[in-house]
Amino acid sequence: MIKPLSQHLADLSVHAKKAEDAAAAAQKETHDKIMSRVDKARADATATTEKVSQQIKSVGDSAAKGWNARKAKIAADMDALKAKVSEKKHELDVRRAESEADRLEWEAGFAIDYAIASVDQARLAVLDAIDGRIQADEARKAS
Numbered sequence: 001m002i003k004p005l006s007q008h009l010a011d012l013s014v015h016a017k018k019a020e021d022a023a024a025a026a027q028k029e030t031h032d033k034i035m036s037r038v039d040k041a042r043a044d045a046t047a048t049t050e051k052v053s054q055q056i057k058s059v060g061d062s063a064a065k066g067w068n069a070r071k072a073k074i075a076a077d078m079d080a081l082k083a084k085v086s087e088k089k090h091e092l093d094v095r096r097a098e099s100e101a102d103r104l105e106w107e108a109g110f111a112i113d114y115a116i117a118s119v120d121q122a123r124l125a126v127l128d129a130i131d132g133r134i135q136a137d138e139a140r141k142a143s
Helices: 005-062 065-142
Strands: none
Touching: 005 065
C-alpha cells in the first residue's frame, strides 16, 4: 500500500528536526573541543616553563652569577621567540579556520535553501495530488 502523503510530510518534518538538533549539538561539541584544546595548550605551556625552570635550577649555585643572568636572558629571548612563532601560527590557523568555516556555512545554507525549495515543491505536489483525487472522484460520480 502507498504511504499517505501526510506521512511523507511527517517523515520530512522528523528529518528536519534531526538536522536542527544535530546543528545545535555540533555547536556545543565544537566549543567543548576548543576548550579541550585550550586546556591541552595550557598544560603544554606549563610543562615547558617548568622544564626551563628546572634547567636553570640545576645549574644553580655552582655557576657564577653572571652565567645565570646570561642563561636567564637567553631563556627569556627564547620564550619571546616561541611566543612570536606561536602567535603567527595561531593567526594563520585562525585565518584558515575562518575560511573553511565560511565555505562550510555557505554549503550548509545552500543545502538548507535546496531543502526548503524541495519542501515547497512537495507541498505543491501534495496539493496537486489532492486536487487530482477530488477531480477523479467527481468524474467517477458524474459517470
